[in-house]
Amino acid sequence: MSDRSNGTPGNSGAVATADDRPDDLAHADPGLPPHRPRLSDTQPRAAKRNERQVSLLFVVSIVGTLLFFFGYFFIRLDNTVATLRLQNLLLGLGTAFAMFGIGIGIVHWAKTLMPDHEWVEERHEIRPESDRRDAERIVTGILSESGIGRRPLIRNTLIGAGALAVLPAIAIFRDLGPLPGNALRRTMWDRGVRLSRDPDGTPIRAADVTIGSVFHVIPEGLNEAEDKLEQKAKAVVLLMRLEPADLNPSPGRENWAYEGIVAYSKICTHVGCPVALYEQRTHHLLCPCHQSTFDVTQECKVIFGPAAHPLPQLPIMVDDQGYLVAQSDFLDPVGPSFWERG
Known part of the structure; x- marks a missing residue:
């Protein structure tokens, strides 16, 4: 009787297993080229x-x-x-x-x-x-x-x-220079510093500011400063005149305006773009970069957009000659709010 009849495969179809191989073939690495x-x-x-x-x-x-x-x-x-x-x-x-x-x-x-x-x-146990x-x-x-x-x-x-x-x-x-300390919180504005037109530096009388008009303002004397650009980047202001009845000052700010004339920082509190668009009918200031919108009648409160804080207000008054002057520096930090406000 043949091997095939006993169920044992013949040579033509036999498949060797690992147990049937010689030792050197049975332990050869099958996975690495x-x-x-x-x-x-x-x-x-x-x-x-x-x-x-x-x-x-x-x-x-x-x-x-x-x-x-x-x-x-x-x-x-x-x-x-x-x-x-x-x-x-x-x-x-x-x-x-x-x-x-x-x-x-x-x-x-x-x-x-x-x-x-x-x-x-081979993985092996590592003893401590x-x-x-x-x-x-x-x-x-x-x-x-x-x-x-x-x-x-x-x-x-x-x-x-x-x-x-x-x-x-x-x-x-x-090149980053020394730590800024309080330099970012201080500008050229101080008590008695006149508001002047940007860029020629001409002082502004209260009588020159009519309802609906807007002035781009810098501190008087800024053009003569050695660090003119750095100071202007912090101190530039927008000046507007509204009907006094349209303003809604919070307690303690009743005398920060003069007969409806208000001054606010021009630097957006989002990323520092210049807020340069004023809509007279709604009294809104618009930042063109990311469309942050501020309501002048509500102390430049943010009413739209990504800005997180109102524009800082510059307290103003009139001197003996009728010129608009600052009462003090800004009481809030100017510019983007991410660096800040501790």
Whole structure:
């Protein structure tokens, strides 16, 4: 009787199991592809060439950082467009080369010189008393695989590139200057400072402000200030005249206006855009950036849009010559409300 009649498969259709295989085949790794060695794995000259290429990329990073510093410290701005463009070009190219060189260098190092074959390590229980030794062995293995210990050219250029790469950020932070302290809360407005037209600085008489008119206002003397732009960014004001009966001052602010003339900061409390649109019929001020809307009859309360706070009001009065003057500085912080209001 044949093997087939007994239920035993014949040679033509037999499938070997792991138990039927020889020991070397039964324990072969079935999941990992065969490793194909690279030129740098078999040829020392190729490995040396790749090492020089990685080091060259790190040197490119160093040169980029030095280029950034040259543009930052040695290109003196003289208020010309050409000089500004040159500095921006050097800063941009320097930053790009610094980041490109160190990034591509590390990638090229990993691709050509670090071990690229895969292996499987069986999971094993880590005993508490051996944790430190295991960690040391892992770190030692990583350093050995990277080849940083036996490749001083790569190691030294990487250290130089890494040390210099962070310096441009430190240099840029230097330009932020000292902490502002109370500088953001203070403007040029003070008791007795006249309200003057922007930009010519002509003082404004109360009689010049008619119902429905709007004046863009700066403190008198601002045009002569050394930090004119910085001071104007905080102190610029919108001046309007309404019927006194239309105003609804809160307790303590009854004398902040003069015969219906009110003054409010022009800087939106959302992100600092100029509030420059006044709708006479509704007495609304509109910020064109994000459509925040303020009601002048309600002390510039926000009635629409993302602004979170009313526009700060400048208390005003009239001096002996009939000119509008400030009673004090703003009592609320000017500008966006995110920095602020403690």
